[in-house]
Amino acid sequence: xxxxFIFLPLLGSLLMGLFPRxxxxxxxxxxxxxxxxxxxxxxxxxxxxxxxxxxxxxxxxTYSVQLSGVSLVLALVTAFMTFVAxxxxxxxxxxxxxxxxxVLSMETGLLxxxxxxxxxxxxxxxxxxxxxxxxxLAMFGGPSRMRALVKFAAYTLLGxxxxxxxIIGVKWLGGSPTFALADLLQHPVTGPAQTWLYLGFLAxxxxxxxxxxxxxxxxxxxxxxxASGVPDVMGTLYKVGGYGLFTFALPLFPDASLELRxxxxxxxxxxxxxxxxxxxxxxxxxxxxxxxxLSHMGFVALGVFSMNETAVIGAMYLLAFQNLYxxxxxxxxxxxxxxxxxxxxxxxxxxxxxxxxxxLTMALWFASIAVPGMAGFVGEFSVLLGTYQVSPxxxxxxxxxxxxxxxxxxxxxxxxxxxxxxxxxxxxxxxRGAEWPVLALxxxxxxxxxxxxxxxLNLIQPAVRGVLSAIGGN
Amino acid sequence: MLTxxxxxxxxxxxxxxxxxxxxxxxxxxxxxxxxxxxxxNLVALVLSGAxxxxxxxxxxxxxxxxLRADNAALLLGLTILVGSALTLLVSxxxxxxxxxxxxxFDAMLMYAVxxxxxxxxxxxxxxxxxxxxIMSLSGYVLATLQQxxxxxxxxxxxFLLGAVGSATLIYGIAFLYGATGSxxxxxxxxxxxxxxxxxxxxxxxxxxxxxxxxxxxxxxxPFHQWTPDVYGGAPTSVSLFLSTVVKxxxxxxxxxxxxxxxxxxxxxxxxxxxxxxATLIVGNLAALFQTNFKRMLAxxxxxxxxxLALTLLGQPDLGGAALxxxxxxxxFMTAAALAIVAALQRGEEGMEISDLRGLYxxxxxxxxxxxxCLASLAxxxxxxxxxxxxxxxxxxxxxGYVGLSILAAxxxxxxxxxxxxxxxxxxxxxxxxxxEYAHGQRPATTLxxxxCLVGVTVLGILPNLWYGWGANPDxxxxxxxx
Numbered sequence: 010x011x012x013x014f015i016f017l018p019l020l021g022s023l024l025m026g027l028f029p030r031x032x033x034x035x036x037x038x039x040x041x042x043x044x045x046x047x048x049x050x051x052x053x054x055x056x057x058x059x060x061x062x063x064x065x066x067x068x069x070x071t072y073s074v075q076l077s078g079v080s081l082v083l084a085l086v087t088a089f090m091t092f093v094a095x096x097x098x099x100x101x102x103x104x105x106x107x108x109x110x111x112v113l114s115m116e117t118g119l120l121x122x123x124x125x126x127x128x129x130x131x132x133x134x135x136x137x138x139x140x141x142x143x144x145x146l147a148m149f150g151g152p153s154r155m156r157a158l159v160k161f162a163a164y165t166l167l168g169x170x171x172x173x174x175x176i177i178g179v180k181w182l183g184g185s186p187t188f189a190l191a192d193l194l195q196h197p198v199t200g201p202a203q204t205w206l207y208l209g210f211l212a213x214x215x216x217x218x219x220x221x222x223x224x225x226x227x228x229x230x231x232x233x234x235x236a237s238g239v240p241d242v243m244g245t246l247y248k249v250g251g252y253g254l255f256t257f258a259l260p261l262f263p264d265a266s267l268e269l270r271x272x273x274x275x276x277x278x279x280x281x282x283x284x285x286x287x288x289x290x291x292x293x294x295x296x297x298x299x300x301x302x303l304s305h306m307g308f309v310a311l312g313v314f315s316m317n318e319t320a321v322i323g324a325m326y327l328l329a330f331q332n333l334y335x336x337x338x339x340x341x342x343x344x345x346x347x348x349x350x351x352x353x354x355x356x357x358x359x360x361x362x363x364x365x366x367x368x369l370t371m372a373l374w375f376a377s378i379a380v381p382g383m384a385g386f387v388g389e390f391s392v393l394l395g396t397y398q399v400s401p402x403x404x405x406x407x408x409x410x411x412x413x414x415x416x417x418x419x420x421x422x423x424x425x426x427x428x429x430x431x432x433x434x435x436x437x438x439x440x441r442g443a444e445w446p447v448l449a450l451x452x453x454x455x456x457x458x459x460x461x462x463x464x465x466l467n468l469i470q471p472a473v474r475g476v477l478s479a480i481g482g483n
Numbered sequence: 484m485l486t487x488x489x490x491x492x493x494x495x496x497x498x499x500x501x502x503x504x505x506x507x508x509x510x511x512x513x514x515x516x517x518x519x520x521x522x523x524n525l526v527a528l529v530l531s532g533a534x535x536x537x538x539x540x541x542x543x544x545x546x547x548x549x550l551r552a553d554n555a556a557l558l559l560g561l562t563i564l565v566g567s568a569l570t571l572l573v574s575x576x577x578x579x580x581x582x583x584x585x586x587x588f589d590a591m592l593m594y595a596v597x598x599x600x601x602x603x604x605x606x607x608x609x610x611x612x613x614x615x616x617i618m619s620l621s622g623y624v625l626a627t628l629q630q631x632x633x634x635x636x637x638x639x640x641x642f643l644l645g646a647v648g649s650a651t652l653i654y655g656i657a658f659l660y661g662a663t664g665s666x667x668x669x670x671x672x673x674x675x676x677x678x679x680x681x682x683x684x685x686x687x688x689x690x691x692x693x694x695x696x697x698x699x700x701x702x703x704x705p706f707h708q709w710t711p712d713v714y715g716g717a718p719t720s721v722s723l724f725l726s727t728v729v730k731x732x733x734x735x736x737x738x739x740x741x742x743x744x745x746x747x748x749x750x751x752x753x754x755x756x757x758x759x760x761a762t763l764i765v766g767n768l769a770a771l772f773q774t775n776f777k778r779m780l781a782x783x784x785x786x787x788x789x790x791l792a793l794t795l796l797g798q799p800d801l802g803g804a805a806l807x808x809x810x811x812x813x814x815f816m817t818a819a820a821l822a823i824v825a826a827l828q829r830g831e832e833g834m835e836i837s838d839l840r841g842l843y844x845x846x847x848x849x850x851x852x853x854x855x856c857l858a859s860l861a862x863x864x865x866x867x868x869x870x871x872x873x874x875x876x877x878x879x880x881x882x883g884y885v886g887l888s889i890l891a892a893x894x895x896x897x898x899x900x901x902x903x904x905x906x907x908x909x910x911x912x913x914x915x916x917x918x919e920y921a922h923g924q925r926p927a928t929t930l931x932x933x934x935c936l937v938g939v940t941v942l943g944i945l946p947n948l949w950y951g952w953g954a955n956p957d958x959x960x961x962x963x964x965x
Binding site: 167 | 863864869881885888889892899903907908910912947950951954
């Protein structure tokens with residue numbers, strides 16, 4: 010079933026072409042819903058065990074997949090948000106079939122990333138998620154997409170090629186027979202070589218996270234994407250760096266992680282604060298959201314790098330549920346753009362005519378800036394709590410971010426939604442039809458997991474404990 | 484007392500079949516139209532391939548080891564046949580437009596393939612040289628066959644520089660003979676280890692001269708300068724042939740000589756390392772600044788030479804397997820990309836990169852095919868180019884060339900940018916009128932493209948289909964017949 014869960018979206022996107030033109034959107038919705046259903050069924054049955062068969066035997070590459078713990082949570086959120094994005098995309102994008110096919114094929118890449126338990130397989134899915142993202146940007150992007158595209162691709166590829174070399178090195182220097190994670194863990198690399206390999210791995214993950222100073226592609230990427238925000242939802246899911254660090258880098262390079270911990274934590278805390286500061290100055294909603302996401306990712310990185318149990322749990326929690334509200338906010342921005350024709354944060358007075366849009370957006374912002382009772386709070390608070398035990402000062406620096414976050418969020422919200430509607434401005438209509446569930450479903454999920462975190466924690470906690478006990482972190 | 488040479492027909496058969504195709508094109512060309520000959524030649528290539536498959540694992544040799552049909556030769560030989568067949572298919576549709584549609588084109592092509600196979604099957608330096616000269620001379624003619632100033636200039640350049648390359652190579656062969664007293668790979672390998680210092684110097688000089696000579700043929704920097712002009716100036720189907728088949732053959736020669744005969748000889752590895760690094764940098768950076776798509780592909784061929792050369796460093800049992808896989812994949816990717824250029828270009832100078840804008844909305848199938856090729860050339864999974872690059876990195880890394888692997892990874896980023904730009908332009912919306920040649924039926928090109936795309940995708944998802952054959956290290960330990 011796990012294979013069907015991973016490859017069903019790709020299959021769906023390939024088969025969409027066989028259906029008559031007017032049915033293709035419905036097919037996409039059905040496929041994404043079915044995938045989500047499969048995911049929930051997997052969850053209900055308690056995740057899957059490790060499935061491993063040789064893939065390229067001569068090279069020691071295996072097809073090893075497993076969905077349990079953290080990876081299951083992330084995969085579920087991915088499937089959920091893909092469904093939401095498809096739901097919105099089919100009515101918002103002109104001739105949506107191609108876009109939806111790309112969204113679905115990207116979903117396969119992302120689910121594969123979370124399921125892979127073999128380093129080369131992980132790399133393959135890692136790159137596969139890239140192609141649809143690039144195509145979405147190329148086909149539906151803004152006027153200066155070429156620059157954004159090249160920047161994005163160059164950063165990503167630079168990182169992942171370094172990671173590829175590290176992957177080769179980990180197997181060869183450790184003397185493992187295959188690239189399967191289980192085998193590699195039994196043949197660890199020690200000494201200075203481990204640090205170098207970790208740095209290679211880090212190059213890829215720092216770009217994906219992204220971590221300052223590897224973040225420059227992110228705002229351009231989001232700014233130039235299609236205004237509906239559908240590609241951005243997939244883009245926010247794209248932040249697999251935190252997950253990769255947790256699942257692969259920490260267990261494989263424990264000594265190096267410990268050695269580099271102070272530097273990396275410092276960078277992460279700086280990223281969080283810096284991004285929040287820059288976000289304050291943005292006048293474009295998408296850039297604002299991009300920087301807000303960057304700031305959240307700084308938190309995730311801080312948690313993971315601290316190697317403290319509470320902090321890592323918080324980081325994984327944040328990583329999973331950040332997708333919900335940031336993704337939904339991107340879609341909300343898409344709706345705003347559809348109504349007022351611009352992504353500027355200073356249009357003013359939208360609330361007076363579109364109360365539901367404003368209200369839901371505000372609630373999502375609350376989730377984003379970690380108001381207690383929302384999922385973001387559980388994550389950010391745990392990260393800060395755990396980090397404090399490792400490095401109080403960095404926890405303080407990162408804690409400043411929450412203040413900055415409130416400032417940029419409320420500032421942007423106020424100038425867009427409150428105040429008076431300018432004279433002669435177009436009449437803004439309120440939410441209707443499928444737009445309601447598109448915003449309300451993620452919000453409901455964020456609320457639910459903000460109040461009742463046990464279902465997610467039950468999955469995350471054992472996984473984190475398992476990883477940390479294996480490497481002897483504190 | 485004359486001894487009768489040991490002539491065995493079985494290992495010669497694949498070459499003889501191709502030669503028969505060449506001779507029949509030469510003679511029957513007086514009576515039969517060119518298209519018929521092309522079909523005859525395609526059949527000859529298939530028969531030759533079948534002969535090779537039956538020779539698998541037989542390890543037969545002829546002329547006292549001068550010609551060897553070992554598994555390494557067969558793997559590379561099959562790759563050569565694939566590239567040649569693709570060239571013939573593409574030429575069916577485009578040779579007429581390129582004004583090279585006469586029997587001599589086919590004849591020359593088949594002679595060149597004969598030479599290429601001789602190189603792959605060679606067991607001593609003389610056979611290798613004969614093959615190389617047949618291949619080169621036919622190549623010069625092919626490049627000039629079209630009556631245009633550009634083609635003549637390209638051909639002349641190719642001839643002059645190629646002749647210098649050949650001369651260097653012959654000089655190197657003489658040195659090797661002087662140092663070891665043997666022309667066969669096995670003999671050289673045997674004697675290379677126990678040489679006096681004076682002879683050792685001659686051996687190293689010979690090895691370096693050979694490296695330079697081969698450098699011309701495979702376009703290693705700084706011997707690559709003819710490549711963009713020749714690939715860009717020759718008719719596109721000829722560029723396709725030169726950049727795939729001829730390169731495969733030259734790499735087969737490199738592998739035979741440096742992985743086999745000179746595997747234990749000192750001196751050449753550091754030089755090859757420097758040349759590889761230079762090729763990676765020059766090829767990738769120059770491709771980055773091209774505006775003409777065909778020229779960009781020419782520079783990308785140079786860049787790929789750099790990746791291919793990575794596999795030659797160190798132990799051949801790792802590198803040989805990587806090389807044989809990469810060469811096949813490279814043939815598919817490059818042939819497909821150039822086939823699309825040949826099909827869509829308005830003139831033989833190819834197309835500008837900006838002309839590709841919006842191709843998806845005019846010719847969706849061609850655009851998707853080209854995008855797949857570019858993604859594969861850039862080394863993105865799930866296409867076969869990824870495993871090719873991966874294997875090259877792995878071979879270099881595990882042989883201890885970590886710095887060079889990192890350089891290769893860095894230069895790949897430049898590669899990604901120049902493959903990505905046209906790849907993305909294909910899908911962008913466009914309102915200007917079409918800039919490609921829109922007329923004509925292209926069933927043969929479509930068939931060739933389908934073969935390439937299936938190859939690139941299937942070998943990417945299941946690399947074992949081909950790599951499984953070459954993965955056995957024993958194949959590559961007997962390169963010199965030991």
